[in-house]
Amino acid sequence: MANDKIKTAVFPGSFDPFTIGHESVVRRALDMFDRVIVGIGHNTTKTRFIPIEKSLTEIQKVFEDAGGRVIVKVFKGLTVDFCKNEKSRYILRGLRTAADFEYERAIAQTNKVMYPDIETVFLLTLPQHTFVNSSIIREIIKQGGDASLFLPAKFSVH
Amino acid sequence: MANDKIKTAVFPGSFDPFTIGHESVVRRALDMFDRVIVGIGHNTTKTRFIPIEKSLTEIQKVFEDAGGRVIVKVFKGLTVDFCKNEKSRYILRGLRTAADFEYERAIAQTNKVMYPDIETVFLLTLPQHTFVNSSIIREIIKQGGDASLFLPAKFSVH
Amino acid sequence: MANDKIKTAVFPGSFDPFTIGHESVVRRALDMFDRVIVGIGHNTTKTRFIPIEKSLTEIQKVFEDAGGRVIVKVFKGLTVDFCKNEKSRYILRGLRTAADFEYERAIAQTNKVMYPDIETVFLLTLPQHTFVNSSIIREIIKQGGDASLFLPAKFSVH
Amino acid sequence: MANDKIKTAVFPGSFDPFTIGHESVVRRALDMFDRVIVGIGHNTTKTRFIPIEKSLTEIQKVFEDAGGRVIVKVFKGLTVDFCKNEKSRYILRGLRTAADFEYERAIAQTNKVMYPDIETVFLLTLPQHTFVNSSIIREIIKQGGDASLFLPAKFSVH
Amino acid sequence: MANDKIKTAVFPGSFDPFTIGHESVVRRALDMFDRVIVGIGHNTTKTRFIPIEKSLTEIQKVFEDAGGRVIVKVFKGLTVDFCKNEKSRYILRGLRTAADFEYERAIAQTNKVMYPDIETVFLLTLPQHTFVNSSIIREIIKQGGDASLFLPAKFSVH
Amino acid sequence: MANDKIKTAVFPGSFDPFTIGHESVVRRALDMFDRVIVGIGHNTTKTRFIPIEKSLTEIQKVFEDAGGRVIVKVFKGLTVDFCKNEKSRYILRGLRTAADFEYERAIAQTNKVMYPDIETVFLLTLPQHTFVNSSIIREIIKQGGDASLFLPAKFSVH
Numbered sequence: 044m045a046n047d048k049i050k051t052a053v054f055p056g057s058f059d060p061f062t063i064g065h066e067s068v069v070r071r072a073l074d075m076f077d078r079v080i081v082g083i084g085h086n087t088t089k090t091r092f093i094p095i096e097k098s099l100t101e102i103q104k105v106f107e108d109a110g111g112r113v114i115v116k117v118f119k120g121l122t123v124d125f126c127k128n129e130k131s132r133y134i135l136r137g138l139r140t141a142a143d144f145e146y147e148r149a150i151a152q153t154n155k156v157m158y159p160d161i162e163t164v165f166l167l168t169l170p171q172h173t174f175v176n177s178s179i180i181r182e183i184i185k186q187g188g189d190a191s192l193f194l195p196a197k198f199s200v201h
Numbered sequence: 202m203a204n205d206k207i208k209t210a211v212f213p214g215s216f217d218p219f220t221i222g223h224e225s226v227v228r229r230a231l232d233m234f235d236r237v238i239v240g241i242g243h244n245t246t247k248t249r250f251i252p253i254e255k256s257l258t259e260i261q262k263v264f265e266d267a268g269g270r271v272i273v274k275v276f277k278g279l280t281v282d283f284c285k286n287e288k289s290r291y292i293l294r295g296l297r298t299a300a301d302f303e304y305e306r307a308i309a310q311t312n313k314v315m316y317p318d319i320e321t322v323f324l325l326t327l328p329q330h331t332f333v334n335s336s337i338i339r340e341i342i343k344q345g346g347d348a349s350l351f352l353p354a355k356f357s358v359h
Numbered sequence: 360m361a362n363d364k365i366k367t368a369v370f371p372g373s374f375d376p377f378t379i380g381h382e383s384v385v386r387r388a389l390d391m392f393d394r395v396i397v398g399i400g401h402n403t404t405k406t407r408f409i410p411i412e413k414s415l416t417e418i419q420k421v422f423e424d425a426g427g428r429v430i431v432k433v434f435k436g437l438t439v440d441f442c443k444n445e446k447s448r449y450i451l452r453g454l455r456t457a458a459d460f461e462y463e464r465a466i467a468q469t470n471k472v473m474y475p476d477i478e479t480v481f482l483l484t485l486p487q488h489t490f491v492n493s494s495i496i497r498e499i500i501k502q503g504g505d506a507s508l509f510l511p512a513k514f515s516v517h
Numbered sequence: 518m519a520n521d522k523i524k525t526a527v528f529p530g531s532f533d534p535f536t537i538g539h540e541s542v543v544r545r546a547l548d549m550f551d552r553v554i555v556g557i558g559h560n561t562t563k564t565r566f567i568p569i570e571k572s573l574t575e576i577q578k579v580f581e582d583a584g585g586r587v588i589v590k591v592f593k594g595l596t597v598d599f600c601k602n603e604k605s606r607y608i609l610r611g612l613r614t615a616a617d618f619e620y621e622r623a624i625a626q627t628n629k630v631m632y633p634d635i636e637t638v639f640l641l642t643l644p645q646h647t648f649v650n651s652s653i654i655r656e657i658i659k660q661g662g663d664a665s666l667f668l669p670a671k672f673s674v675h
Numbered sequence: 676m677a678n679d680k681i682k683t684a685v686f687p688g689s690f691d692p693f694t695i696g697h698e699s700v701v702r703r704a705l706d707m708f709d710r711v712i713v714g715i716g717h718n719t720t721k722t723r724f725i726p727i728e729k730s731l732t733e734i735q736k737v738f739e740d741a742g743g744r745v746i747v748k749v750f751k752g753l754t755v756d757f758c759k760n761e762k763s764r765y766i767l768r769g770l771r772t773a774a775d776f777e778y779e780r781a782i783a784q785t786n787k788v789m790y791p792d793i794e795t796v797f798l799l800t801l802p803q804h805t806f807v808n809s810s811i812i813r814e815i816i817k818q819g820g821d822a823s824l825f826l827p828a829k830f831s832v833h
Numbered sequence: 834m835a836n837d838k839i840k841t842a843v844f845p846g847s848f849d850p851f852t853i854g855h856e857s858v859v860r861r862a863l864d865m866f867d868r869v870i871v872g873i874g875h876n877t878t879k880t881r882f883i884p885i886e887k888s889l890t891e892i893q894k895v896f897e898d899a900g901g902r903v904i905v906k907v908f909k910g911l912t913v914d915f916c917k918n919e920k921s922r923y924i925l926r927g928l929r930t931a932a933d934f935e936y937e938r939a940i941a942q943t944n945k946v947m948y949p950d951i952e953t954v955f956l957l958t959l960p961q962h963t964f965v966n967s968s969i970i971r972e973i974i975k976q977g978g979d980a981s982l983f984l985p986a987k988f989s990v991h
Contacts, residue, residue, distance in 0.1 A: 050233070071320055074290070074320065075208070075233065075291070075320070075322070088975065119976075120976045120977055120978070121973065121976045121977070121978045123978075124978070132232070133233070138302065138306075138323070140457070140619045140622075140623075141299040141300075141302050141303050141456070141457045141458075141615075141619060141931070142299075142457075142616060142619045142620075142932060144296065144299050144302040145299055145930045145931060145932045146932075148296070148325055148930075148964065149930075149963075149964040149966050149969060150964075150969065151325055151964075152325065152327075152328050152963070152964035153964050153965075153966070153969050153973075153983075155327075156982055156983075157973075157978065157979075157982075162229055162232065162233070162324065163324075163325060164233070164322060164323070164324065165296065165322070165323035165324070165325075166320065166321075166322065166323070167306055167309055167310065167321060167323075169310075169313075170310050170486050170487050170489055170490060171486050171487055173486055173489065173623075173626070174486060174622065174623040174624075174625075174626035174627050175627075176623050176627070179623060179624065179627050183595065183627075183631075185562065186593075186594045186595045187594055187595070188594075188595045188597075188598070188631065189631075192630055192631075193627075193630075246501065277502075278502045278503055278504070279499065279502045279503070279504045281504075282504070298777045298780075298781075298931070299457070299773070299777060299930070299931045299932075300458060300774060300777045300778075300931075303456045303457060303458045304458075306456075306490065307456075307489075307490040307492050307495060308490075308495065309490075310489070310490035311490050311491075311492070311495050311499075311509075314508055314509075315499075315504065315505075315508075328960050328961050328963055328964060329960050329961055331781075331784070331960055331963065332780065332781040332782075332783075332784035332785050332960060333785075334781050334785070337781060337782065337785050341753065341785075341789075343720065344751075344752045344753045345752055345753070346752070346753045346755075346756070346789065347789075350788055350789075351785075351788075366549070387636055390606070390636065391524070391549065391607070391636070391638070404817065435818075436818045436819055436820070437815065437818045437819070437820045439820075440820070448548070449549070454618065454622070454639065457615040457616075457618050457619050457773075458615075458774060460612065460615050460618040461615050461772045461773060461774045462774075464612075464641055464772075464806065465772075465805075465806040465808050465811060466806075466811065467641055467806075468641065468643075468644050468805070468806035469806050469807075469808075469811050469815075469825075471643075472824055472825075473815075473820065473821075473824075478545055478548065478549070478640065479640075479641060480549070480638060480639070480640065481612065481638070481639035481640070481641075482636065482637075482638065482639070483622055483625055483626065483637060483639075485626075485629075486626050614773070614935045614938075614939075615772070615773045615774075615931070615935060616773075616932060616935045616936075644802050644803050644805055644806060645802050645803055647802055647805065647939075647942070648802060648938065648939040648940075648941075648942035648943050649943075650939050650943070653939060653940065653943050657911065657943075657947075659878065660909075660910045660911045661910055661911070662910075662911045662913075662914070662947065663947075666946055666947075667943075667946075682865070703952055706922070706952065707840070707865065707923070707952070707954070764864070765865070770934065770938075770955070773931040773932075773934050773935050774931075776928065776931050776934040777931050780928075780957055783957055784957065784959075784960050787959075794861055794864065794865070794956065795956075795957060796865070796954060796955070796956065797928070797954070797955040797956070797957075798952065798953075798954065798955070799938055799941055799942065799953060799955075801942075801945075802942050
């Protein structure tokens with residue numbers, strides 16, 4: 044049978060910030076996977092808007108109710124190496140738009156060359172989340188706007 | 202846990218014909234799902250190139266080696282009703298291109314309104330299958346060309 | 360001043376059927392235009408799912424509350440000729456997806472060559488209507504499904 | 518009636534530089550709106566190629582002939598807050614390509630959540646302006662090329 | 676050297692009708708190729724708007740001035756077989772939009788599997804021809820409109 | 834005849850790094866052109882990952898076997914000026930995805946306005962190279978991964 048062992052998916056990203064769209068993808072994936080590891084990629088060449096340690100603790104708060112099935116970690120290096128370390132053969136990603144798709148496809152096909160056992164599994168964002176986009180949210184906050192409608196209830200940017 | 206029951210995915214389509222791209226998606230999905238039901242939609246308003254009964258038996262041959270975990274069925278009516286009948290909460294689809302994506306998204310979001318428990322799960326086709334397309338294959342065969350490179354080894358169109 | 364005369368927009372389409380997405384675009388356009396003429400294009404080479412006369416009366420019911428500012432008509436021939444007859448210099452269209460956009464752009468740029476004074480004005484469909492699509496709705500109804508969630512309250516297909 | 522008050526559209530952007538494509542969208546919009554406010558967004562985190570004060574005066578020159586119906590302003594903060602301050606319920610944007618469209622849709626749908634009365638109205642750029650793109654123009658000027666064919670006659674970058 | 680023999684490109688299509696966009700692609704290709712063969716595909720399952728024999732003679736008129744370097748032919752069967760017969764290793768295609776591109780890519784990659792020596796060479800349509808599209812033109816003519824602005828001067832549809 | 838003189842194509846890019854996809858496009862173009870000049874654009878405002886002089890010598894190694902028909906050069910300024918200097922009327926580009934296409938079209942149409950005799954000629958990347966992308970490769974190398982599968986055999990990044 045397929046399910047003779049724990050199925051773990053890695054949900055990688057910069058999550059700067061983590062949005063209601065990200066939350067929805069993780070919650071829906073819990074139905075298919077035993078565990079989802081939210082992996083916050085540590086990219087030393089890009090300055091974060093929300094510090095990585097704060098991102099970690101805020102995302103953990105979002106999933107306090109998930110019975111330990113959502114684990115949040117920071118990782119350095121390649122996503123595929125993180126997956127190997129976590130004994131996960133699934134990368135989970137949400138798809139919003141056609142532009143997203145082309146970018147995600149390039150990343151996923153590159154990952155499969157570097158780690159042929161990996162499978163990237165895509166869920167759609169919900170229609171009402173299609174436009175929710177971390178870079179637009181960062182811009183709103185920088186301009187002094189209120190972005191709370193786009194963030195999980197328990198996720199605070201301040 | 203997520204996997205306390207049999208996980209069944211429905212892979213719906215017209216499969217006219219079933220291609221190496223379709224085969225690859227089903228085989229990779231067997232890793233995540235306990236069973237995959239290939240559902241050949243019976244559309245009374247469209248004339249098929251390969252008769253539906255022949256499609257059924259040919260696709261069954263392709264998965265003879267799958268230990269009974271791939272089931273091939275013909276269905277009438279809505280895909281979501283077929284899923285309910287089969288007690289499946291997952292629709293499996295392959296994604297090739299951005300144009301595919303926009304069409305698949307509309308179908309998937311419509312299905313979710315009609316059956317909120319359904320989740321459409323997308324896998325990518327492999328890079329070497331991106332251009333493999335049932336309507337182009339039909340055209341090749343109609344023009345007298347040899348399409349066997351695009352069809353599973355055990356799938357015969359004649 | 361720009362608004363020294365009655366501003367009329369033509370909203371052309373086959374509306375087979377007219378959806379909640381279409382309704383939303385027309386209602387929002389009433390804010391910018393004095394009148395919106397819903398123009399049901401009569402295409403003799405395509406068989407309609409909902410007869411054109413029924414479409415006319417059903418769409419009229421949808422806008423009974425619009426104080427006469429939404430007029431529903433059937434037209435034959437080119438959209439630009441219909442606009443000229445109606446003394447409208449605006450074509451109104453809703454945009455859902457990138458695929459929509461490319462098609463709409465070709466139509467709009469062709470219309471502008473044939474009638475340089477015409478301007479096509481685009482509104483976005485709302486996020487929750489992005490996937491609402493007449494051809495998918497027709498398919499649902501043909502397969503015996505319930506499409507009422509995608510149709511205006513007063514629009515009946517039977 | 519719809520036109521019982523002054524209709525003002527805000528045309529926001531960085532306009533670095535303002536192109537013949539931008540000019541064409543504003544001029545065509547004057548037919549639908551009583552006034553168009555060209556709003557140059559002041560983004561403190563991005564370095565401009567053309568200083569914002571120079572952009573303001575150059576764009577004003579472009580519309581000297583518009584009888585005061587085109588107003589050019591610099592704004593800080595969110596576009597929707599600028600629209601509220603200017604008592605405008607319309608954001609005007611030009612669409613060139615499918616890639617543009619996806620980005621514009623995300624911005625417009627985000628704006629509508631933050632200010633539900635706002636409506637983003639899209640016009641197409643003319644076919645001969647489809648490829649005219651501020652970032653390509655900046656690159657041409659930086660490389661010592663002559664970009665005057667892509668800029669309004671009265672707009673000087675020097 | 677590359678050019679030690681006659682370089683022939685095949686420009687295949689249904690050309691129903693042949694447009695100013697098609698003409699422009701062929702004329703520009705004459706600069707790179709010694710000969711261009713316009714190949715009108717004979718598809719027995721699709722009804723043509725302009726009969727294939729009339730298409731042949733009308734396209735021949737368009738290129739009367741080309742010094743015999745543009746040859747117009749009707750072909751049956753696969754495009755790659757036509758190329759082999761004509762000793763051409765190049766398929767010429769024009770690209771207008773992103774939607775075009777995805778379709779053309781699938782066809783071209785399929786052709787390359789069936790005939791590895793073939794190379795599909797793409798030129799862009801000119802900006803002012805981007806929206807010129809045979810199916811829109813057919814619709815204009817069917818609706819009684821004047822499509823002559825989109826057709827080569829010497830190409831008559833009547 | 835078309836081929837009465839040497840046909841030279843310029844293949845411009847930043848090539849940071851040069852990939853197996855780039856190599857494949859150049860090799861296939863040698864069939865159509867007498868010479869291909871790989872032009873590494875020197876952009877003073879962007880920091881390179883691989884220094885430009887190293888890029889030059891590494892790309893030269895890749896084409897040591899090309900009988901002198903591939904020439905590698907660094908250029909400053911506009912691509913069209915480089916083409917004029919090299920007496921080339923062809924710009925060669927590879928196309929991978931729909932997103933690529935829209936960007937390439939804008940560049941190519943801008944170039945044609947600035948130098949009407951230029952023609953941009955597009956070849957497709959092979960299916961197995963569609964996802965190979967310099968910016969993803971840079972990221973892999975920065976994260977300590979092995980990118981050699983995506984680089985020409987003779988191209989070393991160290």
